[in-house]
Amino acid sequence: MTYLTEMQTDLEFQQVLLKVQESLTVNEVQDLVFLCSELLSLKDLSTMSSAGQLFSLLENRDLLSREDPSLLLELLRILKRNSLIRSLTSEEVMPTNGTTYSRLISTYRQFLYELSESICEQDLKNIKFLLLKTLSRKKLEKDTTLLQLFLEMEKEGLLDENNLDFLQKIIADINPSLGKRIIQYKTESFKIDIVKEQVNRLNLTEGADVASRDQSQNSVTENAEIPQYEMKGDKRGVCLIINNYDFKKCRLRDRDGTDIDKKSLEVVFEWLGFEVVTKQNCDRHQILQVLRDLAARDHTSADCVVCCVLSHGKIEGILGVDGKIATYRELIETLSPSQCPSLFKKPKLFFIQACRGTNDQPAALPQIFPDDEVMPVSDAAVPRDSIPEMADYLLAMSTVPNYVSYREKHHGTWFIQSLCYHLKMLVPKGYDLLSILTQVNSDVSKKTDKSGLKKQMPQPEFTLTKRVVFPPPKTHTP
Incomplete structure (x- = not known):
């Protein structure tokens, strides 16, 4: 031409x-x-x-x-x-x-547009009335469209792809048929997430079988044919710890005992050769920003990266101390190859202390724990999507879907404390990380509270392509 x-x-x-x-x-x-x-x-x-x-x-x-x-x-x-x-x-x-x-x-944005097309002028006026105590009057002026309201709700953290509950409540009060459409959309979206998760599970099950065989054989040499990630860099890498304790701003309980977990993680990962960076009481924006800052680093000389998140949660993901949600996918995709090229083909290891549901809530048994000092409490959350369709990730969750995990005020959480203990005990013996997590699963599954009714089962999900084996530190224990 x-x-x-x-x-x-x-x-x-x-x-x-x-x-x-x-x-x-x-x-x-x-x-x-x-x-x-x-x-x-x-x-x-x-x-x-x-x-x-x-x-x-x-x-x-x-x-x-x-x-x-x-x-x-x-x-x-x-x-x-x-x-x-x-x-x-x-x-x-x-x-x-x-x-x-x-x-x-996105399907989500198309759905909101189609929803707006079904709202009449009187419905819009009623919606603005219901939002009077939520949004400023300036944002509810006469000429403000419903789509503009949606944008304002997104800015305030009241609406996103994984959180349509607030919108559903408002719409259902005004137009029940449209409320049912939102429920239908959420159901269809959830089914799509389930299909994706089932596809991921096929790989996870195969990986778990390998880890189980490794543990039962109790022999590192028999795994020699399975390649492992290189751990020969000048630096092992960064270990970022996000420790959320103070939730007074959003009227949730403070996470007593979380500082014990934080200290344990700092000691163990420093011992393993990591540069430990700890961030305290992060809101949603700060959680994502510290991860973006981590992604902006040059990790060329590092072997891997670790991120530990200790916080409350909801169905969609981790809560910041402002009560706003950072989804699991948002957390881990900040370190994707497109965002952080220097971590390409290097393991990205996430350890998440949060529940994955609300079953077996501690509040159901107050008579068993009259002394709140020894009462395990939970940080309930259910991630609807976690591992992305990318290689070299590990997401070690403190419990299986739909169940809580427990935190004790003077001892920390069952999961983090077991993780730190078994890293100290098994890394010097040459165990790979998945075998260590299998032992953590076994350990935590045997724990219970004084009533004997509270149980917990951790669960790793991963797209690792090699074994993660940390070189034994020079000192046997930290």
Whole structure:
């Protein structure tokens, strides 16, 4: 293609965009801004006043071009502008052959858009009334659209892909049929998560079998044919510990005993040769930011990275001390190869002290523990998605799905204390990490409270491709 021909083709594509711009209403432009809010920064979108500005920004971000106009077609499809799509694809500059929708707009954002299309003006007024004590009056002005309200709710941490409960409560009070649609969407999304988890379990089961064989044979040499990650770097790596104790701001109980876990982890991982970095009482933003800071480091000379998170939790993930949730996927994807290239093909090890459900809550047995000093308490949470579809991750959870894990005020948590003990005992003997975690499983499964009713079973999930074997430290025990 000659330079002149290329310029002509570029001009034709810009004419197509101009045609689209002239065909859209003001409300449709606002709809496009909402739909693109996951692709562009809110700061950029806040000053958006025309479709032309939006298209220019998408082009600058390499999300839209004459070679790949699929995002434009996807957006128009969501807006149900089918006649405009037919008109555009009849143009030579946007042929139908080979052109598919880009699927860049998430199912979650499409669902919110479709929900907004079903809300009448009176329903919107009622929604704003219910939000009077939640959002500022300025954000509830007469001309504020429902999609703009959704964005404000997301900013406040009241709404996200994994948390539709608050929205469901408001909508169901005003329009029960739409409330049922939200429930249906949550159910379908959960089923998709279950399918993904079952696929992951196939690999996890195979890995667990290997670890079990290793333990029963009690022989390191028989594992020689299974490769292990290199542990010969100048530094073993960074061990980040996020220790959340003070939850007064969100009216949750303080996590008494967590400092015992923190100290145990600091001692053991320093002994193993790690640079230990401890962060205290992090809110959601700070949790993700310290992980981003960790990802920004140069890990070229390191062997691996460790992240220990000690906190309360809910169904969607870990709670910051502000009561807002950082999902498990958000935690671990901060260290993905795209975010941290220097950790590519190196093990990324996460140890999470939090429950994975609410079954067997300690509050059900107050008569058994009249002295609160010895009463185990839980940090309940259920991660709906955890290990990402990437290699070289370990996510060691303190308990299996749907059950709590326990923390004692003067002894720390069952899981973390057992983990630290067995690292000290078994690393010098050459045991790999999965074999050590198998022993932790065995140890914790035998623990119970004074009533004999509280039980706990840890569970590692992983996409490790080799064995993790820490070189024995020079001193036998820390």
